[in-house]
Amino acid sequence: MRRIEKYTSLEKAVKKLISSIRIKSKVEVIQVSKAYGRVLAEDIVSEKTIPPHNMAHFDGFAVNSQDTAVAKPSKPVTLKIRGVIKAGEYVEACLNRGETYRIFTGGYLPKGADAVVPQEAVEVRGEKIKIFSRFNPGENVDFKGRDVKEGMTLLKKGHKISAQDIGLLLRISKHKIKVYVKPRIGILSVGSELTDDPDQAKDYGKILNTHRFVIEKLVEAAGGIPEYLGLVPDDLREIEFRLRESLNIYDMVLTIGGASVGDSDLVGKALQRQNPEEMVQGLRVQPGRVGGFAVIGGKPVIMLPGHILSTISAYTFLAYPIIRMLQGLSPKPYSVVTEAKTSSPIRHGRFLGFKRMVWVKVVEIDGEPMIDARIDSSSLYSVAVNSDAYILIPEGVKEIQAGEKVKVYFILGVSHL
């Protein structure tokens, strides 16, 4: 009977996958206010200087700092209030020695003023104020261009837009930006035993297709647009037809199930028959070792195995990085990486020559992050459900001892952030 003859290391598989993809990320122009989470397809160079003039950081009084040089609690300096400058206001006037302007936070300093004395530090008497200490040039002033200078590159191509970025973009009057179009990801579930109808799933011989919901949510969390394309039976011609059809429409296709080389595992065969430019079936990672990919007409098809932990593993290492890449992000297999100590030894005995993906729960003990790991059958949903993140045991390593520090990888969608 057939078996996978050769397993490819993850590093090599990902390298082959990335280098053989030939589709270009598309670009669209969108409103900045709707750009949260999108990825810039252009450098943002400011056409504005912010603040446009020296600006008061606090409510107070704009002064020439030299006027305050001799001020002491016992011998305050008196200045005459010449007028009021509100937030955002600019006064053409020039401050003379001995004068001050009442100024509010965000108001621009008049010429001749180089410091702001906070209101709490003065005594106001009618049209005059008393200052009781020395203020340095620049004190409580946000200088012209301190935030942004005209011509400055604020954000680079490939940058993912966060909440604060939207604020700054609008502040520099950038209301529309170029971002990468979200990649459209087709999802095909393969297996004659599967059903999408919960009622049918009550009968023996039919299994509810739950994996597709998991993969859809993961694709969405990664910034892709998932499209579930329905079930395909274990029939070579049917699988071939549906793959070809899907590749015409979507940027990438994910198949779930039928990834191995058993009699009813036909996805690999169907891909082979379409003369892929590159193909890998079998990965040196467990769970996930029957996963793989093919690149056809420059587009990637990722084969996700049917056991849920293998499904998510192949998704994590092959699909997630590519969904990132198609949006202009770096193709890494995680969102955040942290470090934590193991609370007990982590042992595994099988597939020692393989990289091992271990699901873990992060718990804080005395303010220190610790991980609880569970190695169990790859068909168990409960392992993933009781986890936040994953760790990797390198090839050839049998055991990680209790108390060892390891890298913990969080991934959007899987991790309870």
Add this chain to the structure above:
Amino acid sequence: MRRIEKYTSLEKAVKKLISSIRIKSKVEVIQVSKAYGRVLAEDIVSEKTIPPHNMAHFDGFAVNSQDTAVAKPSKPVTLKIRGVIKAGEYVEACLNRGETYRIFTGGYLPKGADAVVPQEAVEVRGEKIKIFSRFNPGENVDFKGRDVKEGMTLLKKGHKISAQDIGLLLRISKHKIKVYVKPRIGILSVGSELTDDPDQAKDYGKILNTHRFVIEKLVEAAGGIPEYLGLVPDDLREIEFRLRESLNIYDMVLTIGGASVGDSDLVGKALQRQNPEEMVQGLRVQPGRVGGFAVIGGKPVIMLPGHILSTISAYTFLAYPIIRMLQGLSPKPYSVVTEAKTSSPIRHGRFLGFKRMVWVKVVEIDGEPMIDARIDSSSLYSVAVNSDAYILIPEGVKEIQAGEKVKVYFILGVSHL
């Protein structure tokens, strides 16, 4: 002139805030397939056992392991194929000694079978197979209830639903669940100088209200439903009226600007006049020290200061934990915490008695996470835009040395996850 007389420590402020909130989180029943990111308002106890019978983990042959006990490469054991069991199928028959069933992954083992011999390990000759080594009881079998046992609590109240959770819930035929209603958060921007019209913002004296977009996105990322309620001028009656009106409708109100105690900072005064059950104005954290809150009729109003880094600081420490709490999550001021080394010393000279929130960028150097910190004026958007996360310098500490390990806090919306 007025000044903040007393600053409250963050810990104390948050404790007061939490203990005085009197609104109850509402609960709704929703489709599991749409529950991603929502928070459970009930414990989930399984009414199913999964797998419902002992299940084949691989494609292969169901055997009685005793039949294989004497199998050797030189002296294989021969078994007769009695039938085929497909994925999800259950056969009432009982396996006799010397017999086997062809079984596919996900098929249920017949009585009398206790192991699965993978197809790669056998030689098939017509109706018979040869097995060349011993297989142990349970080998390649996912035992009944290994994933989920009937009556088991799978997920607890307060658990945030991830992608894999949806899969498991559907698998145990849970199609609808009780979750907390997303809290509705009203946002009022206060300041006569503000405008929502980019064209007006070109004139001196008018400033484009960009902060509200930042706060809206942060609320959304935290799982709340933000509702921008427009601008309010620096007018005490007007502010009072708008606050009262908003508190009638929303679960929580965030005000942006006017939080200090200057002549035109009237939010605190307006809140005071509504006889709050609890109120704090002034926090021992910088930026953010003019932030605060009031609880009126059991509902929280958070005062976010107008300088953007102060706005986000007060949001992080006061609003974000409460948005989490109103959904049934723990009220912590971050999403993920990691550790990293400082790449250069971090010094600050002002507000030494205060906790200091420092914006940092996390960069990987030789595989080690390092942080670049920037301490600058709280009015600068660029500080936040060039950052991923924040660290906290404790009260009284002036400097963190280069190479020191510190906790790094990521927060949804702000951090580029």
